[in-house]
Amino acid sequence: MSYSSIKRLLIGRPLKSKELGEQKLNKVKALAILSSDALSSVAYGPEQVLIVLATIGMIAFWYSIPIGIGVLILLTALILSYRQIIYAYPEGGGAYVVSKYNLGENAGLIAGGSLLVDYILTVSVSISSGTDALTSAFPVLHDYKVIIACLLVIFIMILNLRGVTESASALAYPVYLFVLALLLLIGVGMWKVATGQVSPNVHPAIGTAVPGISLFLLLRAFSSGCSALTGVEAISNAVTNFKEPAARNAVRTLVAMGIILAILFSGVMFLAYWFGIVPKAEETVVSQLASQVFGRNGFYYFVQGTTALILVLAANTGFSAFPLLAVNLAVDKYIPRMFTMRGDRLGYSNGIVTLGIASIALIIAFQGNTERLIPLYAVGVFIPFTLSQTGMIVKWLKEKPAGWQGKLVTNFIGALISFTVLLIFFTTKFSQVWAVLIFLPLIVYLFHRIKNHYEEVGKQLRIKPGDKEAVAIEGNVVIIPVAGLTRAVENSINYAKIIGDTVIAVHVAFDRESEKRMEEIWNERYPDIRLVTFYSQYRSLVGPLLRFIDRVEERADDSHMAVTVLIPQFITRKSWHNALHNQSSLLLRAHLLYRRNVIVTTLPYKFKK
Template identity: 70%
Template sequence: MVSAIKRFLIGRPLKSTELGEQKLNKTKALAILSSDALSSVAYGPEQILVVLITVSAAAFWYSIPIAMGVLILLLALILSYRQIIFAYPHGGGAYVVAKENLGIYPGLIAGSSLLVDYILTVAVSVTAGTDAITSAFPSLHEHNVIIAIVFVVFITTMSLRGVTESASILAYPVYLFVLALFILIGVGIYNILTGHVSAELHTSLGTPVAGISLFLLLRAFASGSSALTGVEAISNAIPNFKDPAPNNAAKTLVAMGTLLAVLFSGIVFLAYYYGITPTGGVTVVSQIAEQTFGRNFMYFFIQGTTALILILAANTGYSAFPLLAVYFAKDKFIPRMFTIRGDRLGYSNGIIVLGVLSILLIIAFKGKTEHLIPLYAVGVFIPFTLSQTGMVVKWIREKPIGWISKLIINTTGALISLIVTMMFFLTKFTQVWPVLVFLPIIIFVFYRIRKHYESVGDQLRLANREPAVPIEGNVIILPVAGITHVVENSLNYAKSLSPHQIIAVYVPFEREDEAAFEEKWHKWQPDVRLVTLHSPYRSIINPLTKFIDTVQRKAGESNYQVTVIIPQFIPKKGWHNILHNQSSLLIRAHLLYRRNVIVTTVPYHLEK
């Protein structure tokens, strides 16, 4: 039943030889890996206006120069990450760049920030998409969290089906969104040029505004830069591209940057010219669409595609998080299970963990996009800064042909990213302070995981250990609770290993039970030694383990190995287990952590 449901949800297993078929072409990669960046057009411009409105609506004209600053940063990041793609064609992005050029800890900071950011990508994208839906249908507002969780489960399931299949399905909404916004921007500009939009709706560029300050403008710039989150995803996911992967990734990155620049600047311009004021419950894109088309088919088409891309932007996280987790796992900073491919050749453990953590985050923040975006943005600008700085160090150290121009590009990107990061901490400290707490904790945990793996490797390495002492024979201890087929089955197995060194152990709670069992045993198995351990306190574990310790000490003097064979019957139906006391499981769990004792379970399967 479970297997049938799994096959229905994620499809048939794929052979390892089919891995090449799971690579993405540029068209699908642009949709999947750019959806995060493109979707931020739906809330990036709004974040600028949210800051400017604190002065007055007259300050909205500043959104135009601020948007130009964001586009300059976008250009610097696109050029920088294009260089990273060719310099590090195997992927890893900011984590690999920072680790190799700045050191292990800067690499951990960059990589950890990105891992957390991809979790936030899913949470922010889905909650923002839910907001777009509830903007069109206000009666659904109170169900935001449930709706968001349902979408996370859906995208997680789609991602488990494999990169290619999910890309084939999810690409359509992304391109529909791009088409919808191009239509919106085109019609909006046409209405402006033909005089259908009153010039009185906005203040003219350059109008003096009381209360404006450089600090506030930088704060608005930092908020607007949240539209650039997701730019780095392509550099992390180079292995997902068809060959030649670096060339295809670089072309996709440029295409993404071009689309993002056009859509972002278009929405900012329309919001300014229409005099749009951000209000709770109705997004800026929704207001622009309503003023441009009214509440007709085109309005709902734009809202529908916006909601879809915001939700599906989470797929960028599902594409990049598992791959980044693989790099961490290979460097022994997180569990090795993240390097294992699932039935559909994707890194399913990373996908499932990402989905679960995103749901927890949505619940913790009650589905409030505005509370998640500052954390989301600062989480990506930290690795932006570190990756650009790492590339600066790389060019200065290696000095390849044309390194001066590359150095200027990365230096510009590093400085602007640093300014944006600092502005987030200065202006939104009450919202982003968790980064300063959780990031060190995550890095410490990663460090401890690596120390554990190094310790395990050192202990398992033959060259570092003394040769094992040869085992002369086995002393087998067989705990028994009665004379049954289960015990008989285990006893036969024990005799096959060491017929003359078997000790059956019975733990009675009453003296009369002890005498009666001894009599039955000697009639049934006179050649097998029986030891009874009376337990007045009704404990099986304590007297049994004390006896095992005693035997083990004596056996160790003769280089004999103590093996405890535990009989266990297996019910035909799983739920039958709750009807039995599971003593064998408790004994096994207790003995597994005792040194120099081998624990073996001999199952006896019931037929009905």
């Protein structure tokens, strides 16, 4: 099976450019693929709070209730703030665009770089968490979690390469099934609490004195709980993926996501406290909660199955938002222009593949350990949270549109809380997030280097009025590497005579006899074509050729002559035959690729059998 056949089998038939409008999302599908990251964080956000509180003891678990309320307040501020960002910047780009226009270039690059890294972490954390949920239900798979996680990344990547609408259609059902499963879990759990089926002695009473508790630890638990808010910004980055009116549809989707997230997070947090759930390394909090509410029956496996699914499919938020953010950065020339190119299915496939490879590398490096990834993941998203809200404050102060005071207050509250959480992260978890202070400046520096390169290239390629004409090429020297006298070589000589003023054949021999024999045969067959032979006692083919090309290049440069290296290439009938031919030509082309003044041309010779 050929490469094109495999590609078509995996990602489907190519779509025409005019079909782009059909790839836009309605609110139902958009909620599924752009909210899956935020909604899935319900599965590990409450657990992260309890893990921190558990260092004091179960008696401290009642603090999870006020911490949960604090997280909900921050969620409300972020939803209101991003609602304003979507209306103000309906072209998408989110925190990157807001920060760039209102706070300056470097602020925009910090936000953009943070989000690019954060989307890689989104995929890694989501897939790792989904694998944890799977291995909680089936412990026999625990030793294979890294392999399973990598295969799941590849699956989601292929799904996204098939196009936005197709991936949305596939993901909508698991996302809504997860919401249904969690609502069912919360509803039954609340019923048991209300009817007295849960002993009040399994949890500490709210207000119980906790020896050894400190503000530092509470702030650390709060910052851990804020990991449930990652993914809130994804909708603002992907406004252009919505059907018209795009901004209004994006805002409604954002509000719906906020309401669902608030209900699920608060429900799981309360039930985990009331049922006295203690975090375990081998079983997630949601798994323990479902086990106590339902028992190990079909409902338990329904909750675990949908939780594992959404944790895996939450990676799709990264695959949806990363390519669009990359497009914005690439258009501004901060990353390679290849990220602006659409693939066969009209998605930005280069961004999708890049994200998949980076995520797999991260999963392998961290061995799928979610707890080690989450702090980096959360701090990476609160940097753009803070910058985007601050950027909106600057925008309202500059423009002062109608009702700007209320908008200013909303963004100020969002910026203040986001910045506070960011400080808490760096204060309480510095040992886990210090790497941000190194790789983020490096990313910004790299962005500037890429932009400078593109600008220099533009200056060199741009034709301005009054520019002097380039030095005219007064001839062409064609060099043909030959291994022997064949039809392919004869074909190359005939072509070289057409395009070249001077034709030189070059033969590298590994022994003196073959060198002499080649000269004799050549002089009989092509007396009018100059042959240069080299004896290579160390059996190096490329070295002598390159040295000869260097000498010809020096002389040609002085006389304004072009130098063309014409390399015969065999075209086989079957693709696997390629491995049996053209190795020397590939090696020579690789060495000549970056020669500034040498033209490399390949001349195909097709085999019939």
